[in-house]
Amino acid sequence: MNRDSKVRTTIQHTASSESRGTRVTRRLPRRSPIPAVVAAIIAASALAQPAAAQENGRGARGAAASATSTAQTVAPPAFAPGRILVAAKAGVSDAQFEATLASHGGRSLGRLRGMRAHMVNVPPGQSEEKLAERLARHPHIEFAELDRLAPPGSTTNDPMLSSQWHLPKINALTAWGASVGGGTIVAILDTGIDPSHPDLAGQLVPGWNFYGNNSDTSDPNGHGTAVAGAAAAAGNNATGVASVAWGAKLMPVRIADANAYAYWSTVAQGLTWAADNGARIANISYVGVAASSTVQSAANYLRSKGGVVVVCAGNNGKDEGIAANDSMIVVSATNSGDSRTSWSSYGTFVDLAAPGDSIYTTHVGGSYRAWSGTSLASPVVAGTAAMIKAMRPDFTPAQIESALYAGAVDLGTAGKDSIYGYGRVDAAAALAAAGTVSTDTTPPTAAITSPTSGSATGTVTVNVDARDNAGVARVELLVNGKSIGSDDTAPYSFGWDTTKVADGSVTLSAVAYDDRGNSGLSSPVSLKVSNAVATLAAPDATPPTVAILSPSSGLKVNGNVTISASANDAGGVAWMQLAIDGTVVSSTTTGSLNYKWNTRRERTGTHTITLTASDKAGNTAATSVTVTK
Template sequence: MPPLAAAIGAAAAILVAVTPAAAADFSDGVHQYARGRILVEARAGLSGDELEKILKTHGGGKRRKMGQSNLNIVELPAGASEAALVERLRRHPAFKYVELDRRVKSTLAVNDPYAGSEWHLGKIGATTAWDSTQGAGVTIAILDSGVDGSHPDLLPNLVPGYNTHGNNTDTADVCGHGTAVAGSAAARTNNGAGVAGVAGLAKIMPIRVAYKDAGGGCYAYTSTIAAGITWAADHGARIANVSYGPLAGSATIQSAAQYMKNKGGLVFVSAGNNGVDENIVPSNTLIAVSATDSADARAGWSSYGSFVSLAAPGAGIWTTSQGGAYDGWNGTSFASPVAAGVAALMMAAAPSLDGAAIEQALFASAVPLGAAGRDPLFGHGRVDAAAGVRAVLARVVVADTQAPTAAITSPAASSSVSGTVTVAVNATDNVGVDRVELKANGTVVGADIAGPFSFAWNSAGVPNGMNTLVATAYDKAGNATASSPVSVSVANAVPPPTADTTPPTVKIDNPVSGTVSGAVTISVSATDNRGTASLMQSIYIDNALVSNGRGGSLAYTWQTRRWMTGPHAIKVVAKDAAGNRASSTVQVVVVR
């Protein structure tokens, strides 16, 4: 797809390569993992420099950021033990989580070339839903082996994508799996040929996360998938589908899914084809889909368990295949995009609703097939496109006037602290907490978008003595509540006084150059030879001052929807007590 690939231009270059493991993968007896890299997410407020210092202390490693998210891939030095480093870093208070980079396989079960019937469209009420919507205006990211860009039933719906496996724009299908998955979700409707996807007027964003091994298997890594989800979220996709796994137990995937959810989107993943209870803990960050047959029974090969969110048809799904062909396919690989297509219909019917509201309506409108409530075989039930679209069209948007609650649970009031301090916050809301911001002496030093809410606060950025911490929780309606203040005694070593002619150093940790959308956390950090307690930092957008504060850390939540689309310059200026100054600038492009 050279024309499509070229269209993304330089913006694609912001994503760091996620290449195959340098050496053979290794196994713990249950899963395969990549050699030479691990995955981490630091707590909000920890700067990139501080993260790298921690990595160096624990044996080295070069971190690489995934797009505009807080996820990082850490490339390890030769000979380092991935498992040993994960165990060491898991105990460090600066990290939300640390995990190995697991290899996962496509969740294809059996290819039946004689199925020949799109029975599933009638079963889920798609044809009725099409009277109201066919998915126009919604982009579905297909994270898979690529997509056949010349297929006549897919070509009209394709938009530029990316290849996170090879760090390039080649999204051609290397296994055939992605082409079939894409057609299940959004093969073109009303074109007089081939098949119809569930959301036939939705756009398809191909993101290649997988490779074909010597044995013919189609595999991806947690790192390539997470990078694909964040790329899709940063480039306008409202839905991402990942038919690999099972993935629901990965902290990295859950964090990437939450990143997309915070931008108003949803991530769908296949439950797996092992035919067993996967014993995965349920998550509210992504939607795991099991497979049903034409009799609304669980397909025998479909995995299940308490982590399953929904069920959808996955047996004998007639869809697109490479080379302009059509075949019948089986697997939770196809149940997941069918459910994703239903969500796209609902989003198109009610574009003002965010992902969380669509998810609630999707679950509430599903056809219950098992035990009351959330069933381990079918989750909330089998998707019903007609009922889902009716639910969102009839939804009365009631103003949310109830504010969240917030409380700092650690450190304790009047406790003595120094260095990097872990600050834990408990925040709740009747609908959902959008973000929590931490202030030290009135300056925002970090913003966390996903619970459990916690921060890595560098206390060296404030004067010794009593300092006050306040956490403020926000919901999507703009309601906010500040916690009761917690005062702590800071006791850091103070350097002896001498003439100061050395300017500070300052850096914008987030965002990086590239595209941004929605609510963007601008995080900056500074260092100085005299310490950071007396530093004054100021953040500018297009030369307009938007935030300032004292200390080594400063954060600002930029609501890009209030700004024009196109290029903008983010600049930070740091000034020390002696008047020495330093600045740093990042160019970004606001997209809708």
């Protein structure tokens, strides 16, 4: 299990001291509940499959050097089987979206809250990766991706304040003179929060459990309780630890199973739910979520309500290769010497750094422990963002981010870099910057890049380039002055159904908005819609012609056998799939397919080879041959 935070303490349960960390065993229940949105549509969750999950101790150093013995564990699948995440482009109708899915053998299992993204069923025998790849290339689809598993990322009178080196490092004690985060709700998307912990009980507002589909947000794991304590544990209460934003409230949003594994889909649902229920800062200490288009869409939903999302960079000690995006703040981890920890991930997607090594925080059962990981660096930044929001409730997400970046201590290469982003967070400097952040009156720019002229029929893909000094919030496409849809994630693309307007001259324009309400209008683009001639022609109802060229039916096979197949259609072939005994073994988007079949691995007897193909109108055809080994 590639955990993104690890406990460092005297471990009472079975553990082993390793050269780079502490390995801890937590067993999954015999049968794990299914994430709420999937419960009614999927018979069994991948979370129920492994008997145990493996925890990678990378980046943690167990304080109990005498801890002994190890546990053999099994990592769960990397993504949810039998489903993927798909979103239609803005402007594409539900009927068009469903037809597109059906032409590839998929169907919607339901739309995710607050987004255009749907969970989509993958038919038995089809590859989740291949279906996502094919759909992603379709002009109606904004994105299609696997539903990947997300592993977790780990002055006052409080008696343990002296153990919390990170608070003076980020000048939190000075910052408390201006703000402690009062009135701001911080959503912790994690394994839940211990509701009876003396430093957390008074901080909680109602949350939701998306893993069990109920209101039980208690923490069976400990990861969420540790993360919550770093962000907003109670302060100045003569108990335990203090936190960055000890005046803020905590919203527990459980997105994970008992071993702290979540899916991108549960993360996205948790974000939109938190946004609708008053959270304005959200922390996600889970690896890889910054790469998910679905999670980015959910983060933009919270931003549309004035909120900021903070996520961890990961604990793999490498460049994660994830592209930067404006929907969330990504945090790497530093140590007490203001250097990147050896295990902290990095890359161009990193925006800030924060202390993440040996962070003393709350633990389930009312105790306290030191945790290490970007899981702990992320809530330090989230807490600082909550302090800014409390002091400046009028601030937009972009203004909160500007204050964080302006106040950061620049480390490493001058300016923004891939190790520390804009630098290590400084709470006092960020609050000072929030008092001087100027009002942005510069509007974004927008330009329609395609199409720019000519005629238009059927559904046309319209691409827009939009830019802003502080970040684009959303882009709307206007047809003859009327909005047909809005896209909040770059690259901005729309599916325009030209049959919704009369034939003739049509004017397209795009409007880009930033977080502060400034807007910029593109230059108009004139097109000629001409669907009348197209509608006179009968719709294509002729399926493609398919053939298995070799081997021939009835042939006795042995060794390596080359299967050759073809498909032809006047309107063009959309895809072909080859299956052996009902299992898809190869697919292509061309009209020709060759596959080498190693029959040595097959049982003796009769085998059926089936070719299925679809044309671009959605008509399908199939043919089969039977061979004997």
